[in-house]
Amino acid sequence: MKVLIIGSGGREHALAWKIAQSAGVEKIYCAPGNAGIAALAECVDIKAMEFEKLADFAKDHEIDLTVVGMDDPLVGGIVDVFESKGLRIFGPRANAAILEGSKAFSKDLMKKYHIPTAAYETFDDPASAVAFLEKEVKFPVVLKADGLALGKGVLICEDLEQAKAGVRTIMEDRQFGDAGNRMVVEEFLTGREVSVLSFTDGKTILPMTSAQDHKRAGDGDTGLNTGGMGTFSPSPFYTDEIAAFCQEKIFQPTVDAMAAEGRCFKGIIFFGLMLTQDGPKVLEYNARFGDPEAQVVLPRMENDIVEVFEACIDGTLDKVDLKFADNAAVCVVLASEGYPVAYEKGKEIRGLEQFDGCPDKFVFHAGTAFRDGKIVTNGGRVLGVTALGDDLFKARANAYEAVKLVSFENCYYRRDIGKAIDE
Ligand code: AMP
Numbered sequence: 001m002k003v004l005i006i007g008s009g010g011r012e013h014a015l016a017w018k019i020a021q022s023a024g025v026e027k028i029y030c031a032p033g034n035a036g037i038a039a040l041a042e043c044v045d046i047k048a049m050e051f052e053k054l055a056d057f058a059k060d061h062e063i064d065l066t067v068v069g070m071d072d073p074l075v076g077g078i079v080d081v082f083e084s085k086g087l088r089i090f091g092p093r094a095n096a097a098i099l100e101g102s103k104a105f106s107k108d109l110m111k112k113y114h115i116p117t118a119a120y121e122t123f124d125d126p127a128s129a130v131a132f133l134e135k136e137v138k139f140p141v142v143l144k145a146d147g148l149a150l151g152k153g154v155l156i157c158e159d160l161e162q163a164k165a166g167v168r169t170i171m172e173d174r175q176f177g178d179a180g181n182r183m184v185v186e187e188f189l190t191g192r193e194v195s196v197l198s199f200t201d202g203k204t205i206l207p208m209t210s211a212q213d214h215k216r217a218g219d220g221d222t223g224l225n226t227g228g229m230g231t232f233s234p235s236p237f238y239t240d241e242i243a244a245f246c247q248e249k250i251f252q253p254t255v256d257a258m259a260a261e262g263r264c265f266k267g268i269i270f271f272g273l274m275l276t277q278d279g280p281k282v283l284e285y286n287a288r289f290g291d292p293e294a295q296v297v298l299p300r301m302e303n304d305i306v307e308v309f310e311a312c313i314d315g316t317l318d319k320v321d322l323k324f325a326d327n328a329a330v331c332v333v334l335a336s337e338g339y340p341v342a343y344e345k346g347k348e349i350r351g352l353e354q355f356d357g358c359p360d361k362f363v364f365h366a367g368t369a370f371r372d373g374k375i376v377t378n379g380g381r382v383l384g385v386t387a388l389g390d391d392l393f394k395a396r397a398n399a400y401e402a403v404k405l406v407s408f409e410n411c412y413y414r415r416d417i418g419k420a421i422d423e
């Protein structure tokens with residue numbers, strides 16, 4: 001088989017690494033890819049939103065399967081374009097990817113189908129949002145831009161003043177662009193967060209092992225929200241009992257709700273959950289693997305991932321026995337100082353070769369490029385250093401040991417990834 005991966009981050013590097021182990025795969029392409037992915041796949045200089053070019057490439061190169069890592073092309077309808085040309089592709093169509101693409105849609109879906117989530121209201125104009133905030137709400141309150149905003153469109157506001165400023169940011173200053181055409185105002189939930197990624201063929205849903213992300217830039221969950229500064233898997237707080245509840249009350253009902261709405265979802269549903277005192281509630285849905293959740297979940301997966309992708313497309317996921325190793329993984333993201341705001345690029349990265357051939361530690365490239373025969377930094381998140389271990393404590397120790405193997409100027413990373421397991 002020839003496989004094309006769409007994307008260029010650490011998640012796509014982890015996907016390429018996992019797909020390369022599949023028995024039937026002879027060649028991998030990645031558009032656009034990065035310097036790390038280039039070791040596993042031929043990188044193709046086409047951007048993720050250039051659907052026609054990508055489809056032409058897939059036709060010309062007789063690609064058997066395309067796997068989409070990123071949210072933007074899914075929400076934008078890449079699957080519809082490929083399918084209309086008879087090309088096989090893994091991921092939801094646009095009418096299903098809206099589960100991630102519109103927070104108002106996903107909240108209304110949860111309300112209609114009684115899927116546990118925070119109470120909310122949706123607004124199309126700033127004046128009515130402010131009027132609501134002045135009267136109705138308890139603080140803190142959560143404001144969410146409706147559309148895609150690189151994981152940054154969520155504002156937690158401590159008081160009315162902040163909330164009014166938040167409405168301005170989203171709906172008037174339009175800091176998140178068109179994502180701020182609508183806005184959700186949501187009840188603030190407390191508890192432990194857990195990410196559960198799952199495969200679905202539109203009928204059956206198979207959850208993968210759990211993970212926890214660290215979204216804030218700084219140690220102790222301080223600083224700005226980022227795409228994710230590190231992950232661990234599994235989450236010790238996600239017990240079998242909670243998993244059974246989620247399967248019955250959240251996962252299967254979500255797939256069934258989408259089918260009932262005529263929006264059959266095939267692909268990955270990523271459930272961002274809060275384990276509250278009143279039970280698990282959905283914080284958000286994503287229509288793709290998490291980044292850096294994929295970097296800890298995929299190294300623990302025992303199945304041939306291409307077989308699972310195919311079962312999702314063919315509607316035979318009920319025949320798949322999804323298996324994960326009884327171990328743990330921790331990923332520490334090495335970022336450029338200044339991320340997520342402003343940072344320099346083009347710094348040489350040293351020590352990458354020390355990961356070559358290692359079975360239990362990996363360096364997934366998030367933002368890297370080649371320059372003058374060297375590998376240099378090319379993004380805010382640069383590398384995801386991931387290590388396995390028999391348990392979370394060992395995996396974390398191994399990951400922080402592995403971090404020392406690589407270096408670049410202005411490297412910044414959190415020192416407390418996985419600290420929650422000490423509590
Ligand atoms: P989201 O993009 O919806 O996952 O939101 C990003 C982050 O904001 C989440 O990972 C949570 O840490 C936080 N968050 C989102 N919604 C809520 C909520 N209703 N209550 C508390 N925190 C939230």
Ligand code: GLY
Nearest residue numbers: 227228290291292
């Ligand atoms: N790490 C969070 C996300 O991928 O959305």
